[in-house]
Amino acid sequence: MSNSDQPAGQAVPVITIDGPSGSGKGTISQALAERLGWHHLDSGALYRLLAFAALQQSLDLADEAALVALAARLSKCYRLPTAGEPVICLDGVDVSDALRTESCANAASRIAAMPRVREALLDWQRCYRQLPGLIADGRDMGTVVFPDATLKLFLTARPDVRAERRYKQLIKKGIEADLAVLVREVESRDKRDSARKASPLKPAKDALIIDNSDLDEADTLRQVLEAAHALL
Numbered sequence: 702m703s704n705s706d707q708p709a710g711q712a713v714p715v716i717t718i719d720g721p722s723g724s725g726k727g728t729i730s731q732a733l734a735e736r737l738g739w740h741h742l743d744s745g746a747l748y749r750l751l752a753f754a755a756l757q758q759s760l761d762l763a764d765e766a767a768l769v770a771l772a773a774r775l776s777k778c779y780r781l782p783t784a785g786e787p788v789i790c791l792d793g794v795d796v797s798d799a800l801r802t803e804s805c806a807n808a809a810s811r812i813a814a815m816p817r818v819r820e821a822l823l824d825w826q827r828c829y830r831q832l833p834g835l836i837a838d839g840r841d842m843g844t845v846v847f848p849d850a851t852l853k854l855f856l857t858a859r860p861d862v863r864a865e866r867r868y869k870q871l872i873k874k875g876i877e878a879d880l881a882v883l884v885r886e887v888e889s890r891d892k893r894d895s896a897r898k899a900s901p902l903k904p905a906k907d908a909l910i911i912d913n914s915d916l917d918e919a920d921t922l923r924q925v926l927e928a929a930h931a932l933l
């Protein structure tokens with residue numbers, strides 16, 4: 702997959718949806734991609750996959766050069782799942798659930814603070830820009846990866862609300878969870894993601910910010926669709 706496969710002169714529209722964990726950007730991005738019939742890039746899954754593969758190979762998570770080399774290898778063989786093939790496989794093994802654990806999220810957040818790791822993931826992420834369009838969700842989609850996006854959204858919610866959403870997700874999956882621990886983890890991940898020098902988590906200057914602390918999924922999607930339809 703490469704942008705050079707696109708017909709000359711045809712711009713591929715992108716809608717970026719950035720925000721902290723638990724802001725609902727994953728669910729909303731997927732729903733929006735389905736409504737518009739566009740591709741979806743879950744950039745966090747790439748960071749999680751890299752962290753997971755590094756842990757599996759007992760790499761030192763502080764070894765930036767080794768992580769960059771691993772990212773180059775993974776980007777050649779790995780594609781995000783599609784609607785028809787919804788699982789994430791690594792070397793033929795379904796790792797979808799393993800990638801969603803808190804330990805994997807924390808490892809992803811650690812390696813995501815390294816500038817060369819972020820750079821190594823740039824082209825890989827941009828490969829997903831394919832016609833008829835792309836919904837890209839992450840932390841720096843509107844600020845760094847797709848600065849020329851057609852529409853930039855930033856979803857957010859209060860940390861306690863986001864931790865509670867995560868708590869409910871885990872319990873629903875039968876995974877034990879402690880709400881107080883989750884609140885602390887959400888806050889420390891937010892802090893690390895927002896304070897890092899390389900592509901910190903922040904809304905793009907031209908982003909529309911939606912705080913959905915008191916909105917349900919349907920209301921959030923409605924606001925996002927309104928914004929999308931006004932521009933497309």
Ligand code: C5P
Pocket residue numbers: 722744745746748749806809810811813814838839840841842890894
């Ligand atoms: O979005 P998700 O929770 O799956 O992302 C896991 C971690 O990957 C985040 O905490 C963040 O540190 C990192 N990430 C990032 N930039 C992105 C997507 C994810 O730094 N575009």
